[in-house]
Amino acid sequence: MSNPILLKQAHLVNEGQINVVDVLIKSGKIAKIETHINEPNAYEINAEGKYLLPGMIDDQVHFREPGLTHKGDIFTESMAAVAGGITSFMEMPNTVPNTLTQELLEQKYNIAEDCSLANYSFYMGASNDNIAEVLKTDPRKVCGVKVFMGSSTGNMLVDNAKTLENIFQNTPMLVATHCEDEQTIQKNLTHFKSQYGEAITPEMHPLIRSAEACYKSSSLAVELAKKYNTRLHILHISTARELDLFDANIPLEEKRITAEACIHHLWFNEEDYARKGNFIKWNPAVKTKSDQEAILAGVLANKIDVIATDHAPHTLAEKEQNYLQAPSGGPLVQHALNALLELHLQGKLSLMEIAHKTAHAPAICFNIEKRGFIREGYWADLVLIDLNDPFQVTKLNSFYKCGWSPFEGDTFRASITHTFVNGVLAFEKGKFKTNQTGQRLTFTK
Numbered sequence: 001m002s003n004p005i006l007l008k009q010a011h012l013v014n015e016g017q018i019n020v021v022d023v024l025i026k027s028g029k030i031a032k033i034e035t036h037i038n039e040p041n042a043y044e045i046n047a048e049g050k051y052l053l054p055g056m057i058d059d060q061v062h063f064r065e066p067g068l069t070h071k072g073d074i075f076t077e078s079m080a081a082v083a084g085g086i087t088s089f090m091e092m093p094n095t096v097p098n099t100l101t102q103e104l105l106e107q108k109y110n111i112a113e114d115c116s117l118a119n120y121s122f123y124m125g126a127s128n129d130n131i132a133e134v135l136k137t138d139p140r141k142v143c144g145v146k147v148f149m150g151s152s153t154g155n156m157l158v159d160n161a162k163t164l165e166n167i168f169q170n171t172p173m174l175v176a177t178h179c180e181d182e183q184t185i186q187k188n189l190t191h192f193k194s195q196y197g198e199a200i201t202p203e204m205h206p207l208i209r210s211a212e213a214c215y216k217s218s219s220l221a222v223e224l225a226k227k228y229n230t231r232l233h234i235l236h237i238s239t240a241r242e243l244d245l246f247d248a249n250i251p252l253e254e255k256r257i258t259a260e261a262c263i264h265h266l267w268f269n270e271e272d273y274a275r276k277g278n279f280i281k282w283n284p285a286v287k288t289k290s291d292q293e294a295i296l297a298g299v300l301a302n303k304i305d306v307i308a309t310d311h312a313p314h315t316l317a318e319k320e321q322n323y324l325q326a327p328s329g330g331p332l333v334q335h336a337l338n339a340l341l342e343l344h345l346q347g348k349l350s351l352m353e354i355a356h357k358t359a360h361a362p363a364i365c366f367n368i369e370k371r372g373f374i375r376e377g378y379w380a381d382l383v384l385i386d387l388n389d390p391f392q393v394t395k396l397n398s399f400y401k402c403g404w405s406p407f408e409g410d411t412f413r414a415s416i417t418h419t420f421v422n423g424v425l426a427f428e429k430g431k432f433k434t435n436q437t438g439q440r441l442t443f444t445k
Helices: 074-083 102-115 161-170 182-199 202-208 211-228 241-245 263-267 270-280 289-300 336-345 351-365
Strands: 005-014 017-026 029-034 043-046 051-054 056-061 086-091 119-122 145-149 175-179 232-234 257-262 306-308 382-386 415-421 424-428
Touching: 005 351, 005 382, 017 351, 051 351, 056 074, 056 257, 056 306, 056 336, 056 351, 074 086, 074 102, 074 415, 074 424, 086 415, 102 119, 145 161, 145 211, 161 211, 175 211, 182 202, 182 211, 202 270, 211 232, 211 241, 211 257, 241 257, 241 289, 257 263, 257 289, 263 289, 263 306, 263 336, 289 351, 306 351, 336 351, 336 382, 336 415
Parallel strands: 005 043, 005 051, 056 086, 086 119, 145 175, 175 232, 232 257, 257 306
Antiparallel strands: 005 017, 017 029, 051 382, 382 415, 415 424
16 A cells, blocks of 8 residues: 555546546545646556546345355455455355354454455344344444345244344344245245246246245335334345335435345346346346336436345356256356446446446445545545456356356456555456455444
8 A cells, every 4th residue: 555556537437427537546545636646656557548436335245155165255256346346345144154143243354354355344144033143233343234034044034023123123223135025935936836846947936036025025124114214225126116115305315215226137137047047046036127127217216226236156066957956146246347337338327327326325325434435535446447348258257266157158348457445456457466455344323
């Protein structure tokens, strides 16, 4: 952090504007933003014609450590994230063992401190019987509490009504929910098994994990949040119907109920199962084209506040099993921003909207200290983008430990040329430039 870095003549995309400026980085932070800066001792990077955005803050990833490190680990997946312009992540508690105690939560922070190339936070997990541990969570040091109101691994399905009431009534920080009604899913699964036995195909996934299952659970979460004035954040909205639950007219800073969309629900729809199969099997499921279009419309209308990944790697061998055995989830952090930039080049999203939904809004929703904006005095978490540098996604140029990407074979027209984490040039033109680790996120709560 001791050497100043000067970005020259970048198209700065920040807080609803694009301006051509110089940006000076000193001691890990943004020291100066001006039309022209002269700093003789700085390392200069010519950013002419390129776009500088705040690094993406991904509020939902599964990096698989501890316990599932054959799929991914904090080091490998944070590398892939940095290569994709993600400078901070918030990781989920359904690792092995599940993160259901303060001791297990702190162990994950210790791992990240040693090896994560990106900044990090970890959710405290809720179960049917750990409310005492949940209430010990420090809101200034932890991003939130995660509640699986639908299927999960281990002991993380919270389906006890009294427990849910207790969590929503007493948790003094953000509660993030996975919303799918388990009874509805099991009823649908039983129906399809009776018709098809073991021959169920991925095309049936959105019918089993249906729109009804999503809405029933999401509406319950909203009902509880309104009853107890809970700070609720509903993850990975996948249906058009759920958009009716959210209010676009409240300023983000004042919202008590917010929502997230994920890359795969913006990019894929049910027509893609024929060629992608289990490789786009996620929970909640990728659904209809009209759902896909409604989710994008919800993002643009500010009914959906944040765009994230739900990065959840599995091995090729696991995904190549038949539908009933193949796990849900896929790797996304390296190519999420590229996919959003492709939507921009298709005329569907502006660069200002991308910066807002991937950086500004997560910083506001989670009250993250001095990140998410390109402002003097803020940490220099930045990504430099070339909108005219196409590349094709292959196994060879993907950094995920699991060794595959749902975007394989796709060509993106924009590339990430540089990623800065806390003012350190971490990634440049396909190569990692440092082994310096990121920082623990802190929150103004």
